[in-house]
Amino acid sequence: xxxxxxxxxxxxxxxxxxxxxxxxxxxxxxxxxxxxxxxxxxxxxxxxxxxxxxxxxxxxxxxxxxxxxxxxxxxxxxxxxxxxxxxxxxxxxxxxxxxxxxxxxxxxxxxxxxxxxxxxxxxxxxxxxxxxxxxxxxxxxxxxxxxxxxxxxxxxxxxxxxxxxxxxxxxxxxxxxxxxxxxxxxxxxxxxxxxxxxxxxxxxxxxxxxxxxxxxxxxxxxxxxxxxxxxxxxxxxxxxxxxxxxxxxxxxxxxxxxxxxxxxxxxxxxxxxxxxxxxxxxxxxxxxxxxxxxxxxxxxxxxxxxxxxxxxxxxxxxxxxxxxxxxxxxxxxxxxxxxxxxxxxxxxxxxxxxxxxxxxxxxxxxxxxxx
Amino acid sequence: xxxxxxxxxxxxxxxxxxxxxxxxxxxxxxxxxxxxxxxxxxxxxxxxxxxxxxxxxxxxxxxxxxxxxxxxxxxxxxxxxxxxxxxxxxxxxxxxxxxxxxxxxxxxxxxxxxxxxxxxxxxxxxxxxxxxxxxxxxxxxxxxxxxxxxxxxxxxxxxxxxxxxxxxxxxxxxxxxxxxxxxxxxxxxxxxxxxxxxxxxxxxxxxxxxxxxxxxxxxxxxxxxxxxxxxxxxxxxxxxxxxxxxxxxxxxxxxxxxxxxxxxxxxxxxxxxxxxxxxxxxxxxxxxxxxxxxxxxxxxxxxxxxxxxxxxxxxxxxxxxxxxxxxxxxxxxxxxxxxxxxxxxxxxxxxxxxxxxxxxxxxxxxxxxxxxxxxxxxxxxxxxxxxxxxxxxxxxxxxxxxxxxxxxxxxxxxxxxxxxxxxxxxxxxxxxxxxxxxxxxxxxxxxxxxxxxxxxxxxxxxxxxxxxxxxxxxxxxxxxxxxxxxxxx
Numbered sequence: 001x002x003x004x005x006x007x008x009x010x011x012x013x014x015x016x017x018x019x020x021x022x023x024x025x026x027x028x029x030x031x032x033x034x035x036x037x038x039x040x041x042x043x044x045x046x047x048x049x050x051x052x053x054x055x056x057x058x059x060x061x062x063x064x065x066x067x068x069x070x071x072x073x074x075x076x077x078x079x080x081x082x083x084x085x086x087x088x089x090x091x092x093x094x095x096x097x098x099x100x101x102x103x104x105x106x107x108x109x110x111x112x113x114x115x116x117x118x119x120x121x122x123x124x125x126x127x128x129x130x131x132x133x134x135x136x137x138x139x140x141x142x143x144x145x146x147x148x149x150x151x152x153x154x155x156x157x158x159x160x161x162x163x164x165x166x167x168x169x170x171x172x173x174x175x176x177x178x179x180x181x182x183x184x185x186x187x188x189x190x191x192x193x194x195x196x197x198x199x200x201x202x203x204x205x206x207x208x209x210x211x212x213x214x215x216x217x218x219x220x221x222x223x224x225x226x227x228x229x230x231x232x233x234x235x236x237x238x239x240x241x242x243x244x245x246x247x248x249x250x251x252x253x254x255x256x257x258x259x260x261x262x263x264x265x266x267x268x269x270x271x272x273x274x275x276x277x278x279x280x281x282x283x284x285x286x287x288x289x290x291x292x293x294x295x296x297x298x299x300x301x302x303x304x305x306x307x308x309x310x311x312x313x314x315x316x317x318x319x320x321x322x323x324x325x326x327x328x329x330x331x332x333x334x335x336x337x338x339x340x341x342x343x344x345x346x347x348x349x350x351x352x353x354x355x356x357x358x359x360x361x362x363x364x365x366x367x368x369x370x371x
Numbered sequence: 372x373x374x375x376x377x378x379x380x381x382x383x384x385x386x387x388x389x390x391x392x393x394x395x396x397x398x399x400x401x402x403x404x405x406x407x408x409x410x411x412x413x414x415x416x417x418x419x420x421x422x423x424x425x426x427x428x429x430x431x432x433x434x435x436x437x438x439x440x441x442x443x444x445x446x447x448x449x450x451x452x453x454x455x456x457x458x459x460x461x462x463x464x465x466x467x468x469x470x471x472x473x474x475x476x477x478x479x480x481x482x483x484x485x486x487x488x489x490x491x492x493x494x495x496x497x498x499x500x501x502x503x504x505x506x507x508x509x510x511x512x513x514x515x516x517x518x519x520x521x522x523x524x525x526x527x528x529x530x531x532x533x534x535x536x537x538x539x540x541x542x543x544x545x546x547x548x549x550x551x552x553x554x555x556x557x558x559x560x561x562x563x564x565x566x567x568x569x570x571x572x573x574x575x576x577x578x579x580x581x582x583x584x585x586x587x588x589x590x591x592x593x594x595x596x597x598x599x600x601x602x603x604x605x606x607x608x609x610x611x612x613x614x615x616x617x618x619x620x621x622x623x624x625x626x627x628x629x630x631x632x633x634x635x636x637x638x639x640x641x642x643x644x645x646x647x648x649x650x651x652x653x654x655x656x657x658x659x660x661x662x663x664x665x666x667x668x669x670x671x672x673x674x675x676x677x678x679x680x681x682x683x684x685x686x687x688x689x690x691x692x693x694x695x696x697x698x699x700x701x702x703x704x705x706x707x708x709x710x711x712x713x714x715x716x717x718x719x720x721x722x723x724x725x726x727x728x729x730x731x732x733x734x735x736x737x738x739x740x741x742x743x744x745x746x747x748x749x750x751x752x753x754x755x756x757x758x759x760x761x762x763x764x765x766x767x768x769x770x771x772x773x774x775x776x777x778x779x780x781x782x783x784x785x786x787x788x789x790x791x792x793x794x795x796x797x798x799x800x801x802x803x804x805x806x807x808x809x810x811x812x813x814x815x816x817x818x819x820x821x822x823x824x825x826x827x828x829x830x831x832x833x834x835x836x837x838x839x840x841x842x843x844x845x846x847x848x849x850x851x852x853x854x855x856x857x858x859x860x
Contacts, residue, residue: 018443270777270778273777283789284792285789285791285792285794286792287792288759288790288791288792288793289759289790290790290792291788291789291790292787292788292789292790293786293787293788293789294785294786294787294798295784295785295786295787296783296785296798296800297782297783297784297785298772298781298782298783298784298800298802299445299780299782300772300774300780300781300782300802301779301780302774302777303774303775303776303777303779303804304777304804305774305802305804306802306803307800307801307802308799308800308801308802309783309798309799309800310797310798310799310800311785311787311796311797311798312795312796312797312798313757313787313789313794313795313796314792314794314795314796315792315793
């Protein structure tokens with residue numbers, strides 16, 4: 001497919017469309033006019049130290065064989081997904097492909113780093129795990145001004161498979177979009193944690209379908225916004241089979257004039273009895289000019305289910321700040337401490353300690369930068 | 372025909388207009404089928420409206436032609452042919468029954484369960500000759516209305532039909548009509564603005580506590596307000612009024628399409644309590660027939676410390692599309708929404724509220740209880756918005772759903788949009804079913820399955836039912852039990 005030259009040419013649904021009501025991807029226009037910088041920084045700089053496992057490096061949508069160590073993974077070209085307006089654009093793009101059987105576990109978490117230097121870059125990853133296979137992947141996307149990274153991810157988990165995804169958005173500026181489709185089989189688990197920051201516009205659209213009995217999915221994340229950044233996360237978890245469970249834990253910190261939006265929908269189909277779904281969405285507004293939108297949505301067609309969602313929006317507790325002040329903690333430090341503990345809930349499911357420490361450090365770095 | 376004449380005569384007496392013309396040429400009181408500017412003019416002329424009112428309607432009508440029917444609600448609505456309906460009076464008079472024995476035994480049984488007196492049953496069922504007796508014995512509309520009106524007038528409260536108000540208090544109506552729900556607000560409100568048949572107008576002057584609960588029940592021509600009701604309630608500084616709308620008894624109505632608009636305005640320190648029990652015909656078990664209920668209800672808490680409280684018990688209608696809302700622009704104003712929505716068989720309800728916080732320290736509470744059974748769908752859809760200048764806003768939302776069958780659906784779609792950090796917004800939602808243990812316990816104490824379910828459901832809805840005025844609450848409890856019949860066992 002020929003690449004569009006402007007945002008209008010992509011034909012995104014407008015704000016009148018319920019799923020796009022809070023989305024702002026206007027920075028794509030600048031990115032489409034942007035140019036890649038030949039003197040790209042070494043993507044290896046963003047690898048998490050001490051994590052042993054396959055390494056895949058990409059710059060501006062191109063695979064860098066030098067420095068990569070794909071092991072069981074292959075780099076394949078995408079056919080695109082006609083059904084979705086954004087993943088359609090990944091046709092012809094490359095991405096990591098993993099087809100893993102239970103007997104071929106990776107040595108450690110897979111690390112994937114993509115560095116964008118300018119202009120649009122498309123990636124399409126396919127991760128499919130056979131019966132009882134297990135894998136963990138850490139994806140790091142480094143943005144730059146006037147860049148747009150558009151990622152499509154297809155996940156297919158067979159019976160008893162387990163996949164853990166950790167996504168970090170680092171760098172400075174640019175647009176980040178991601179469209180995920182995950183199919184979760186019987187007794188399989190899909191877990192993802194995303195740290196979204198440092199981008200002008202973000203839109204993450206995830207759809208997890210729990211089609212096997214007793215499947216589990218957790219989609220967690222942290223949104224950190226400042227300046228005029230606009231982030232929008234749209235999650236849809238569909239329970240199609242009995243006994244499934246799902247969790248969503250999202251924490252947002254909105255500073256300056258940023259707008260952070262989260263819409264999470266839990267769908268429970270008729271056969272999905274004994275579903276246990278939970279969603280916790282909390283946001284902190286740091287300034288009076290920031291905006292937070294949430295839409296924790298439930299659609300339930302089965303009668304024997306446990307579904308709960310909770311959403312809060314507010315500022316840091318004055319009592320807690322006063323307490324810390326009374327113990328001699330400087331105000332900036334107190335705010336940082338409380339905000340760190342606020343976001344930590346969303347990092348609980350990251351399994352590997354090294355990865356969790358790295359993501360926590362990224363988040364804390366952002367927060368301290370704000371203080 | 373006889374019934375219509377009687378009804379018109381009653382309107383006649385109450386309004387003191389239309390002395391001539393009705394009985395001699397009754398056919399012309401029905402606008403021709405379809406909707407066009409002539410029909411709008413016809414309605415306006417029939418109501419003897421001043422020029423400005425007609426202009427207002429026409430403007431709305433022209434706007435309506437440009438609007439599209441909304442499709443965002445979780446409702447499956449067969450396309451509505453707006454040209455295949457009558458917009459003034461109901462030419463298809465309800466079939467007149469000779470006696471209650473001819474009445475659908477299902478409806479009769481419901482009346483009995485609600486404990487409705489036999490004469491009142493006749494009125495509701497439209498039994499020939501019942502009206503007069505009922506008017507005297509049960510409602511005594513003319514005298515009741517007059518007595519009440521005198522008492523209200525002494526207090527200074529204006530309580531009229533909106534057509535009367537247009538003639539008698541044009542300045543007040545002109546000032547407030549469309550202030551909260553402008554004609555172009557949405558498709559159905561726009562339609563209503565063009566063709567509204569009648570409705571209620573209430574004005575409570577400064578510092579007056581309305582001496583009684585106002586109810587459509589007591590308004591003489593309430594039975595004929597028809598499908599496009601328009602209600603306007605204004606509470607001036609420091610006043611209080613409680614308004615009850617609807618009726619617990621299932622109403623027979625041949626009009627499928629209902630599009631009402633309710634506007635409330637509360638000034639400084641004023642309080643309006645608006646309670647609704649809606650039990651229009653829901654259609655049969657297979658979903659045939661039933662009322663389409665598209666209602667726009669909105670309150671403007673314009674004044675400091677003003678308060679509006681919506682309470683609704685929705686059990687009827689094939690389709691409910693209704694979002695009673697509060698625009699909280701006054702400082703420290705308070706908005707409340709308490710709702711019970713029950714859907715059975717093939718009913719669909721998409722209902723909820725909007726709380727728009729614009730004033731400092733404004734507060735709102737939302738308690739929504741959805742109960743679905745049969746093959747119905749029940750959706751809570753709500754919005755809590757906090758404007759950038761609204762400091763210290765507080766909102767608590769609780770949405771609970773109860774599923775009683777394995778073929779029904781319960782959905783929750785809350786929107787939260789916050790632009791001020793000092794806001795404290797909380798939202799909680801749960802979905803559950805009645806546990807076997809609860810049922811077993813209730814039945815071991817001697818209740819049958821249906822009684823046990825009714826008991827548990829009433830407990831589930833207690834927070835909302837408590838908000839209803841006493842007499843309404845008792846009836847609403849019984850109504851819940853009846854609405855859920857056939858959902859167990």
